Amino acid sequence: MTTRSLPLLLIVLTLAGCGDFEWFPDTETNQGSLGTVADAERNAPVVSKAFTVTGGSAAISITNGEYSIDGAPYTSASGNVQTGQSVTVRHITSNAYSSSMTTVLTIANESIPFTSVTMSKPPVFVNSSTVTDFTFAPKLDVEPNTVIVSDSRTITGNTSPAPISITDGEYSTNGTDFTSSAGTINAGQSLHVRHTSPTTYQTIKTTRLTVGGVRTNFSSMTKAAPFVNYSTVSPVNADPTNVISVAQPLAATKDFTTSTHVSFSIRYFLNNSSNEQKNIGLTIAGADAQNRRIYSGTIDAAVPANANPYTSTHSFGAALTIAQYNSITQWLVTKIIIYQ
Numbered sequence: 496m497t498t499r500s501l502p503l504l505l506i507v508l509t510l511a512g513c514g515d516f517e518w519f520p521d522t523e524t525n526q527g528s529l530g531t532v533a534d535a536e537r538n539a540p541v542v543s544k545a546f547t548v549t550g551g552s553a554a555i556s557i558t559n560g561e562y563s564i565d566g567a568p569y570t571s572a573s574g575n576v577q578t579g580q581s582v583t584v585r586h587i588t589s590n591a592y593s594s595s596m597t598t599v600l601t602i603a604n605e606s607i608p609f610t611s612v613t614m615s616k617p618p619v620f621v622n623s624s625t626v627t628d629f630t631f632a633p634k635l636d637v638e639p640n641t642v643i644v645s646d647s648r649t650i651t652g653n654t655s656p657a658p659i660s661i662t663d664g665e666y667s668t669n670g671t672d673f674t675s676s677a678g679t680i681n682a683g684q685s686l687h688v689r690h691t692s693p694t695t696y697q698t699i700k701t702t703r704l705t706v707g708g709v710r711t712n713f714s715s716m717t718k719a720a721p722f723v724n725y726s727t728v729s730p731v732n733a734d735p736t737n738v739i740s741v742a743q744p745l746a747a748t749k750d751f752t753t754s755t756h757v758s759f760s761i762r763y764f765l766n767n768s769s770n771e772q773k774n775i776g777l778t779i780a781g782a783d784a785q786n787r788r789i790y791s792g793t794i795d796a797a798v799p800a801n802a803n804p805y806t807s808t809h810s811f812g813a814a815l816t817i818a819q820y821n822s823i824t825q826w827l828v829t830k831i832i833i834y835q
Contacts, residue, residue, distance in 0.1 A: 529544060540716045541588055542585045546582060548577070555602050557598060563584075564580050564581070564582055566696070577792045579793050580792070623653065624657045628709050631713040633716065635715070638692065639698075640691060642690075643715045645713045650680050650707070653707050654682065657682075657708075659705070659707075661675055663700070668680045739773055757813065757817055758812050760810045761811065763808075763828070765806075773833055774796075775796055776830075779793070779827065780829045782825050783824055792814070
């Protein structure tokens with residue numbers, strides 16, 4: 496039998512008569528940098544590599560960008576991250592050529608940069624059909640496999656029709672039918688671009704086009720995956736082997752509150768249909784009324800043989816701000832893993 500060690504938990508000590516506390520977790524990321532995306536498209540989303548946090552629970556914040564924890568929707572709001580959770584960072588690249596953009600993610604006391612550098616300006620032979628440089632704003636958190644249309648841009652700078660070509664999408668001039676065929680556009684005419692978003696979640700698609708010698712693009716990025724609620728969705732209410740199942744919904748309890756954060760515990764209820772103990776991992780999530788993920792965490796448990804049900808409580812410490820905790824209307828089991 497193999498076992499999985501329980502994750503390191505931050506122990507918060509409070510003294511009688513004291514209000515707030517100082518929080519210094521030994522959280523580590525082992526990330527000096529999240530790297531640099533070179534030769535990036537202008538005014539387009541870029542995403543860092545993922546990394547896993549170790550060492551405990553800690554505050555997380557970001558400057559000049561957004562972060563996602565365990566595939567949750569990207570956010571720029573400060574929050575908390577737990578050991579074992581995966582984090583990625585995204586930002587919109589500069590609107591200018593050969594220009595850098597840096598996002599700084601801070602976990603505990605560690606600052607981790609993520610940088611993009613846009614492509615060099617391609618050579619342009621200036622003539623009467625050359626247009627004034629422009630870009631399209633990206634569309635973020637869109638539905639998968641959906642037609643996404645850019646905002647309108649009005650062409651300027653050319654005194655004769657400008658040639659236009661497109662890759663991986665279609666364009667429309669002055670409200671005409673969308674097409675992927677090469678054509679021309681006059682100064683003063685409007686331009687829209689469209690494409691079908693990726694079929695997978697949190698995936699970027701970029702349409703590239705050249706208009707009057709100017710290379711530009713239109714990008715979209717699909718939203719985070721929706722929740723799979725094992726507590727209420729039937730018959731998907733158990734691990735893939737159908738040994739461990741959720742007996743009843745999770746119950747959250749507020750343990751104590753500081754001036755800024757809430758310490759809370761989650762009580763869980765599990766059935767074990769086998770004749771031996773199962774060491775399992777639960778991924779739980781707290782969502783608001785719009786089904787947006789506010790919090791995600793993990794629980795390791797040893798579920799006794801033939802438990803019907805087994806119940807226990809796991810403390811997550813001061814992992815949420817007061818506003819975040821109060822916005823959660825549902826607690827969900829989103830994943831069950833058996834370690835043995």
